[in-house]
Amino acid sequence: QNKGIIFDLDGVIVDTAKYHFLAWKNLAESLDIHFNKKQNEQLKGVSRVESLKKILSWGKKSISEERFESLLHQKNKEYLGFVDQMDHSEILPGVLKRLKILKKEAYPIALGSASKNAKTILERVDLLSYFDAIVDGNEVSKAKPNPEVFIKAANLLGVEYQNCVVFEDSIAGIDAANNANMVSVGIGDQEVLQKANFIFKDFSQITDAHFNEILNTMKT
Ligand code: BG6
Ligand code: MG
Numbered sequence: 098q099n100k101g102i103i104f105d106l107d108g109v110i111v112d113t114a115k116y117h118f119l120a121w122k123n124l125a126e127s128l129d130i131h132f133n134k135k136q137n138e139q140l141k142g143v144s145r146v147e148s149l150k151k152i153l154s155w156g157k158k159s160i161s162e163e164r165f166e167s168l169l170h171q172k173n174k175e176y177l178g179f180v181d182q183m184d185h186s187e188i189l190p191g192v193l194k195r196l197k198i199l200k201k202e203a204y205p206i207a208l209g210s211a212s213k214n215a216k217t218i219l220e221r222v223d224l225l226s227y228f229d230a231i232v233d234g235n236e237v238s239k240a241k242p243n244p245e246v247f248i249k250a251a252n253l254l255g256v257e258y259q260n261c262v263v264f265e266d267s268i269a270g271i272d273a274a275n276n277a278n279m280v281s282v283g284i285g286d287q288e289v290l291q292k293a294n295f296i297f298k299d300f301s302q303i304t305d306a307h308f309n310e311i312l313n314t315m316k317t
Pocket of ligand 1 (some may be wrong): 106107117140141142143144145148173210211212213214215234267
């Protein structure tokens with residue numbers, strides 16, 4: 098196959114976006130900063146450091162470097178507490194079925210995530226073996242919407258950028274895919290993910306016919 102399939106992790110493959118939200122919300126509240134679900138969309142797909150910077154800017158707070166580091170640690174600790182309770186049931190609807198089909202049809206598959214916990218989570222839900230390449234928060238220096246993460250994934254797969262499709266639940270991630278010249282598929286809310294080339298509520302809505310349609314928008 099000369100077409101590459103790239104998945105975001107949080108909010109696309111597994112239902113972890115809700116855990117990131119909870120952990121950030123608790124942390125923000127401890128600083129007397131309050132943010133809503135709409136603001137939370139701006140945290141999706143964004144690295145841990147960038148997320149904390151945004152939250153602090155919403156609250157117009159400036160803190161020392163040490164405090165910043167300790168808050169990052171605190172957030173991740175709470176997040177990993179949720180992850181620890183995770184099992185198979187947190188794989189989002191339709192994802193496993195699609196991965197199985199893609200594997201059977203020998204499509205190159207990559208993960209393109211901002212998370213430093215990506216491998217831990219894939220292992221946890223037993224999906225690690227489906228991925229031919231993994232690019233996560235440990236390997237990228239430029240956060241989405243910079244296309245670096247997807248460019249690296251495509252390079253590892255050995256597939257041309259315009260022959261890759263990216264599945265994303267975040268605004269920053271859709272922008273990153275578009276910036277990389279890849280086909281962007283939004284997973285989630287139509288209103289939020291307007292700039293995606295295609296949008297579905299979740300993977301269970303993507304039929305084989307839809308999937309072929311998505312792949313057929315590529316030139317080769
Ligand atoms: C992204 C999430 O996948 O990873 C963000 O959408 C998260 O919410 C980011 O902040 C970094 O993740 P982690 O696990 O390294 O804190
Ligand atoms: Mg995501």
